[in-house]
Amino acid sequence: xxxxxxxPFDRLLSRMFREKERExxxxxxxxDKFAPAPSSGRSWSVRFHGHDAATPLGPAAxxxxxxAQNIVLSFLGGGRIMELKTVQVMDRLTIPRPCIxxxxxxYNVEWSQELTLEQSLEEYVKASMLVDILRAAGWPELPxxxxxxxxDMSVGYDLAGIQGDRVQAFIRGMQDATAVVDRLRAxxxxxxxxxxxxxxxxxxxxTLTLSTxxxxxxxxxxxxxxxxxxxxxxxxxxxxxxxxxxPGDARRILNDQLGWPDxxxxxxxxxxxxxxxxxxxxxxxxxxARALGRSFGVKFSNTLIVENRDTFFPSEKxxxxxxPPLHVLAMTLVGRFRAAFGxxxxxxxxxxxxxxxxxxxxxxxIVPVTVCSDLLRTNGYERLAGYFKDLDARMAAAGARDLxxxxxxxxxxxxxxxxxxxxxxxxxxxxxDALATGGNLRAAAGxxxxxxxxxxxxxxxxxxxxxxLARNPRYARxxxxxxxxxxxxxLTLFDCLTCDKCLPVCPNNANFTYALPAAEIPVxxxxxxxxxxxxxxxxxLKTEQKHQIANYADFCNExxxxxxxxPEDGGPYVVKxxxxxxxxxxxxxxxxxxxxxxxxxxxxxxxxxxxxxxxxLVSDGGRSQFSGKGFDVRFREDAPESTLEGQGSVxxxxxxxxxxxxxGNAVMDARAANYVNT
Numbered sequence: 001x002x003x004x005x006x007x008p009f010d011r012l013l014s015r016m017f018r019e020k021e022r023e024x025x026x027x028x029x030x031x032d033k034f035a036p037a038p039s040s041g042r043s044w045s046v047r048f049h050g051h052d053a054a055t056p057l058g059p060a061a062x063x064x065x066x067x068a069q070n071i072v073l074s075f076l077g078g079g080r081i082m083e084l085k086t087v088q089v090m091d092r093l094t095i096p097r098p099c100i101x102x103x104x105x106x107y108n109v110e111w112s113q114e115l116t117l118e119q120s121l122e123e124y125v126k127a128s129m130l131v132d133i134l135r136a137a138g139w140p141e142l143p144x145x146x147x148x149x150x151x152d153m154s155v156g157y158d159l160a161g162i163q164g165d166r167v168q169a170f171i172r173g174m175q176d177a178t179a180v181v182d183r184l185r186a187x188x189x190x191x192x193x194x195x196x197x198x199x200x201x202x203x204x205x206x207t208l209t210l211s212t213x214x215x216x217x218x219x220x221x222x223x224x225x226x227x228x229x230x231x232x233x234x235x236x237x238x239x240x241x242x243x244x245x246x247p248g249d250a251r252r253i254l255n256d257q258l259g260w261p262d263x264x265x266x267x268x269x270x271x272x273x274x275x276x277x278x279x280x281x282x283x284x285x286x287x288x289a290r291a292l293g294r295s296f297g298v299k300f301s302n303t304l305i306v307e308n309r310d311t312f313f314p315s316e317k318x319x320x321x322x323x324p325p326l327h328v329l330a331m332t333l334v335g336r337f338r339a340a341f342g343x344x345x346x347x348x349x350x351x352x353x354x355x356x357x358x359x360x361x362x363x364x365x366i367v368p369v370t371v372c373s374d375l376l377r378t379n380g381y382e383r384l385a386g387y388f389k390d391l392d393a394r395m396a397a398a399g400a401r402d403l404x405x406x407x408x409x410x411x412x413x414x415x416x417x418x419x420x421x422x423x424x425x426x427x428x429x430x431x432x433d434a435l436a437t438g439g440n441l442r443a444a445a446g447x448x449x450x451x452x453x454x455x456x457x458x459x460x461x462x463x464x465x466x467x468x469l470a471r472n473p474r475y476a477r478x479x480x481x482x483x484x485x486x487x488x489x490x491l492t493l494f495d496c497l498t499c500d501k502c503l504p505v506c507p508n509n510a511n512f513t514y515a516l517p518a519a520e521i522p523v524x525x526x527x528x529x530x531x532x533x534x535x536x537x538x539x540x541l542k543t544e545q546k547h548q549i550a551n552y553a554d555f556c557n558e559x560x561x562x563x564x565x566x567p568e569d570g571g572p573y574v575v576k577x578x579x580x581x582x583x584x585x586x587x588x589x590x591x592x593x594x595x596x597x598x599x600x601x602x603x604x605x606x607x608x609x610x611x612x613x614x615x616x617l618v619s620d621g622g623r624s625q626f627s628g629k630g631f632d633v634r635f636r637e638d639a640p641e642s643t644l645e646g647q648g649s650v651x652x653x654x655x656x657x658x659x660x661x662x663x664g665n666a667v668m669d670a671r672a673a674n675y676v677n678t
Contacts, residue, residue, distance in 0.1 A: 004114050004508065005554035005581055006067060009126050010187045011678045016072070016130065017192070019673035020139065026076055027069045027509055033382040034140035035078030042395050043402040044388070045145065046081075046367045049207045049235040049295045049346075052148045053080040056403060057358070057387060058368035059375060060350050065508040066115050067555065071127035073509065075149060076140060077384035081368035083350075084124055086154040086211040087170060089161035091116045098560025100507070101312045103483035105260065106323035106373040108303070109316045114557060117166050121173045124151065125180040128204050133195050151205045152237075152368075157213040159224050171208075171232050178202045209237045209348070214305045214320075218273035222281040229285075229294045236289070237348055238282070239299040242329040243272040245336075253328055254304075257470040259477040260325050262306035265318065279340060286345060297346035298337065301330040322373045324475040327352025334364070335466035343455035355386040356474065359394040360465055362403060363410040365458035376561055378484075380504025399438045404450075408441055408457045411464055417457035423449050484565050491570035493577060493659075498545045502562035502572040510555035511562055511572055512674045513547045516666045524654040526633075526644055533633075533648075535641040541655065550667065552675040553594055554581040577663055579676045583607060597664045597676060604668065606660040617660040626657040637661065 007015070016026055024031045035055075038044055044055040058081030059074035066085045074082060091113055101107040113120055128151060134140075135147050153174050155162055162168075173180065181200045188196050208228055212221045221238060228234045243250060247269045254260050273281075282298060289296035303320035313319055330351030337347065349361055350370040361369040375381060400406035408414050418431055427449055434444035442450045473479055487497070494516070502511045520542045526535040551573050563571035578594030580586040586596035586607055595608045603620035615628040625634050631648030640654055667676045 004065065004067060004557055005585060006115065006119060006123055006126075007069075007554070007581070007675060007678075008187070009129075009184045010189050011675075012068060012126065013130065013133070013192060014189065015673055015675060015678040016069075016134075018678070022671070022673060026134075026139070027073055028503055028512065029073055029076055029381055031140070033385055034076050035142070035146075036385060036388050036392070037142050037146055038388075038395075039392055040396065042392060042400070044391070045148070046403060048081050048150050048152075048367055051150045051207070053150050053368070054146045054148045055080045055388070056362050056367045056369050057081070057384070058083050058150075058152070058348075058370045059381075059384075060370035060372045065555075065557075066113055066120050066123050067508055068123045068126035068130060069509050070507070071124070072130050072134070073381045075131050075134070077381035078388055079371075079384065080147075080149040081152060081370075082127075082149065083152045083209055083368070083370050084154055084205075085113055085120075086156045087113045087117055087120050087167070088156050089117070089164050089167050091120075095557070096313060096315055097558040098312065098563075099557070100376065100559045100561045100564075101310075101319075102323075102373065102376050102505075102561055102564050103312075104323075104477075104480050105321055105325055106376070107306075107312070107319045107321055109308075109313050109319050110559075117170045121170050121177070122180060122184075124153075124174065124204060125177045125184060127151075128177075129181065129184060129200050132198055132200050133192075136195060136198055150207070152207045152209055153205045154209045154211050155228075156211040157216060159220060159227060162224055163227065168232075171234075174205045175232075176202055177204050206233070207235045207237070208232075209239055209299055211239050211302065212241065212273075214241060214243075214268060214302070215271040216273075218277040218281055221273065222285060225281075225285050225296070226288055229289055229292050229296070233294075235295040236285075237297045237299050237346075238285070239302050239350075240278055240333070241272050241302045242300075242304045242326065242333065242351075243268050244275050244278055244301075244333055245329060246275065249332070250304075250329060253332060253470045254325055258325050258328060258475055260321075261477070262304075262321060262325075263309070264304065265307055268305045275336070282341070282345065295346070297348060299348040299350065300333045300337070301326070301351055304329060322352065324352045324480050325477075327357065328470050328472075328475045331466050331469055334366070335462050338459050338462045343458055352475070355383065355390055358387040359391045359410075362391060363394075363406055364462045364465060365403075365407045365454065376505055376507060378501055378505060378565055380506075382504060401440070404454050405441055407454050407461065409435070411457075411461045413457055413460040413464065417453055417460050420456040420460075421449060421452040423453075485567060486569060487567045489568045491566070491568045491572065491575040493575065494541065494543045494548060495545045496549060496572075496576075497567055498547065498549075499567060500549075501565045501567070502549060505561050505565045506556075506573075507559060507561060508555040508557060510552045511576075512550055512552060514550055514666045514674060515669065515672060516543050516548045516662065518542075518544050519662075521655060521658045521662065524640060524658070525651055526641075526648075526654055527651045528648045533644040535644060535654070541659070548577075548666070550577045550579060550663075550674075552581070553578045553589070553592065554585060555675070579667060581675065595660065595663065597668060599668060604661065604664045606664040608656065608660045610656055610659075615656050615660065617657055617664070619661045619664070624657055624661060626652070626654070628652075 059079040060083040099110040349366045353371040354374040398409040430444040523538045580596045606617040618625045630650035633646035636643040
């Protein structure tokens with residue numbers, strides 16, 4: 001579908017609880033994949049613009065959705081600083097399809113949100129309330145301190161739009177969501193009445209990451225950030241572009257050292273801020289923030305604009321690169337920035353983060369470390385658990401109790417950082433003793449010296465990590481050029497390899513499973529000869545797999561990511577049964593095959609479209625009424641050939657009646673939770 005249709009709050013909540021209670025999953029994420037707690041008393045907690053967060057990890061929106069269920073999945077996976085998807089006043093965009101290519105590095109052609117500003121606000125409030133309800137229900141089973149989370153909003157892309165009434169209404173709504181919370185609170189079904197009086201958060205955010213689109217002039221960036229701090233009272237982070245490296249360094253790293261063939265167009269450097277321009281406005285904005293009592297920081301980095309010389313996005317001249325090469329480019333900028341500004345400004349990071357480098361980024365004192373592209377790969381949000389297991393192991397090996405100690409101890413720079421911190425002899429001796437014996441570094445140093453020690457360790461760790469990063473084969477094209485494997489077979493409506501890879505890689509949680517017992521449907525075609533109906537069997541449809549795959553159309557934006565990771569050809573979002581959330585949506589998207597299913601008075605009503613031909617089925621008490629262009633027939637479901645009656649001037653393919661009834665009953669089965677039967 002060309003746009004997303006959010007699920008009403010009561011249905012979303014019902015789906016979440018039913019699935020957890022019956023299938024030990026929440027929106028498809030198994031409960032045993034929820035984020036682990038730190039072991040042996042270690043802490044992952046951080047401060048973000050004065051707010052507590054239980055971990056430094058913040059799944060960013062990026063090419064992900066704004067839909068509430070994905071934010072909940074990020075939380076369950078361990079994300080605690082949620083950089084919400086950027087919104088802008090132009091909220092009725094036509095976005096190319098497909099829009100995500102994760103075959104190798106990661107590319108996208110998506111620009112901003114797919115919901116209106118008003119829908120975006122409501123989805124973010126829904127997500128916040130669902131997280132509050134999860135915590136009240138004891139999911140995940142973690143200490144309360146391990147569940148502290150922050151919502152960080154994001155807006156773009158020009159000052160005029162941000163100053164406009166609608167974007168300002170969105171920002172005010174995030175700062176005080178009382179009206180939306182009260183409206184949604186009243187929608188809680190009676191079975192969840194125990195949550196109606198929860199003290200839901202109404203101040204969702206007072207922090208904002210400004211997304212500056214490629215080509216945004218430097219003076220415009222500065223004016224926007226200043227306006228948001230002054231007028232809206234926000235703490236602001238400005239996300240900068242990798243083109244700050246300049247054409248020489250950027251192309252040398254990307255093309256010569258890492259071996260990626262992608263070409264960064266000259267216009268990208270000419271239209272974006274230069275290093276000198278960015279350095280100047282960062283310094284001025286920092287002073288302005290200090291005068292206003294706000295905090296100000298930077299984020300590295302936005303995606304990298306490159307020419308589109310592939311055929312995956314056939315209509316686009318440029319595309320936006322992420323993944324492994326962006327990690328090197330963005331980290332190089334972190335190194336350059338800290339060499340210029342020291343530890344004066346907080347730095348957050350996004351670019352090719354995955355299990356193998358998450359702990360490295362944390363060791364640099366970066367908050368938050370946001371991840372996006374890696375969650376679009378096999379296993380999706382389940383991948384996050386591995387991030388924390390690796391971080392916990394690295395902290396244990398370093399003897400670090402918390403993340404500040406990990407910064408000091410984690411990269412072997414503790415002694416050098418202590419020397420640069422300027423400690424006197426007694427404190428130096430105490431700190432060295434604590435280092436040698438595994439003692440408490442903060443207690444040994446005292447608060448003032450410890451802050452300097454950690455700051456110096458951040459700088460030394462950054463220089464150490466960035467040095468040689470471009471020569472690391474992990475980020476080279478040679479180790480990332482192989483796309484996911486295809487086996488040569490083609491998907492069909494029923495049955496497949498049932499590898500379930502298409503489920504977690506969907507950015508919108510649109511693909512789902514349903515149970516369909518192994519069975520055989522006869523291919524049955526009938527024609528009225530002027531006197532009676534004559535039916536003929538022409539083979540059969542069979543199902544043999546343990547479960548089947550379907551697509552919830554209202555959440556599918558045809559991004560194509562499930563097709564990339566499916567071992568078979570055809571694309572699950574194209575070939576597998578597609579279900580619309582309403583009859584209106586089914587009618588509106590007449591170009592798409594699919595179904596709308598409902599129960600009315602005990603009868604199953606199915607509107608279906610297959611191979612661009614529409615049918616209507618009503619199944620009740622073992623009898624079906626089946627109609628379409630040129631026919632309207634009735635029959636007993638256990639003996640259609642001998643009981644067929646009604647009118648018809650064309651051949652009637654009764655196979656589709658059986659398929660619609662079969663699928664309708666399967667997805668409406670209350671024993672399993674999905675978006676159709678909620």
